[in-house]
Amino acid sequence: MMGPAHSLSGAAAWLGVGAAAAGFGHPMPWPVLVVGALICAGAALAPDLDHKSATISRAFGPISRILCEIIDKLSYAVYKATRTKADPRRSGGHRTLTHTAVWAVLIGAGTSALATTGDRWAVLGILFVHLVLAVEGLLWRMARTSSDVLVWLLGATSAWILAGVLDRPGGGSDWLFTGDGQEYLWLGLPIVLGALVHDIGDALTVSGCPILWPLPIGRKRWYPLGPPKGMRFRAGSRVETKVLMPAFLVLGGVGGLGALELL
Numbered sequence: 108m109m110g111p112a113h114s115l116s117g118a119a120a121w122l123g124v125g126a127a128a129a130g131f132g133h134p135m136p137w138p139v140l141v142v143g144a145l146i147c148a149g150a151a152l153a154p155d156l157d158h159k160s161a162t163i164s165r166a167f168g169p170i171s172r173i174l175c176e177i178i179d180k181l182s183y184a185v186y187k188a189t190r191t192k193a194d195p196r197r198s199g200g201h202r203t204l205t206h207t208a209v210w211a212v213l214i215g216a217g218t219s220a221l222a223t224t225g226d227r228w229a230v231l232g233i234l235f236v237h238l239v240l241a242v243e244g245l246l247w248r249m250a251r252t253s254s255d256v257l258v259w260l261l262g263a264t265s266a267w268i269l270a271g272v273l274d275r276p277g278g279g280s281d282w283l284f285t286g287d288g289q290e291y292l293w294l295g296l297p298i299v300l301g302a303l304v305h306d307i308g309d310a311l312t313v314s315g316c317p318i319l320w321p322l323p324i325g326r327k328r329w330y331p332l333g334p335p336k337g338m339r340f341r342a343g344s345r346v347e348t349k350v351l352m353p354a355f356l357v358l359g360g361v362g363g364l365g366a367l368e369l370l
């Protein structure tokens with residue numbers, strides 16, 4: 108899928124989690140619902156950091172371009188090192204390592220560790236990166252026509268404001284994990300979810316997605332998971348923009364109302 112569909116599905120997924128959490132007796136304070144949905148929308152672009160023309164690889168100027176090259180090389184190396192004879196030869200790392208559940212869990216755990224052990228700047232940094240991505244994903248065309256610096260400024264100011272709201276009593280920095288020193292542990296959750304939703308979105312497209320690596324399926328370790336061929340669509344096709352994106356909007360709306368216990 109393309110950036111906007113990925114981001115929208117990420118936001119909708121977090122709102123759905125909000126509804127489920129309310130059902131299980133852990134309702135999200137509204138800042139957790141809003142910030143989580145934005146982080147998840149941003150995190151849903153992150154796996155494409157292995158592709159130089161993806162939104163994320165251009166979102167932070169030279170930093171993301173260099174990171175993209177490193178991730179692409181790393182992914183390709185891991186692919187070559189773990190492929191079986193049945194996995195096809197390939198020339199780059201796109202849709203390999205960063206498109207697996209293992210990767211999603213690793214970056215989510217890494218973010219949670221950073222958020223709980225780091226200081227306020229760590230939280231601000233995590234918010235900033237994902238808010239910039241959320242703007243790029245959700246407001247795709249508008250972000251493209253405005254300058255990068257404006258989007259970064261918007262990301263920085265909203266990160267600052269939202270961190271302030273989360274830090275207030277009842278604001279939700281201690282949502283779900285209430286122990287001492289566990290503030291912001293939950294920040295990893297929208298990041299795992301965003302990456303997984305991205306993988307599922309890609310699995311629906313023609314080339315599939317190796318979500319379950321390194322579990323062997325058939326004789327392949329990088330088996331491109333997906334529905335039967337007839338149910339797949341091309342990235343950026345009408346199915347994506349005319350059917351899936353409106354569906355994500357509706358599902359996200361319903362999830363959001365459920366999360367706020369308004370249904």
Ligand SMILES: [Zn+2]
Pocket residue numbers: 108154155202206305309
């Ligand atoms: Zn992808």
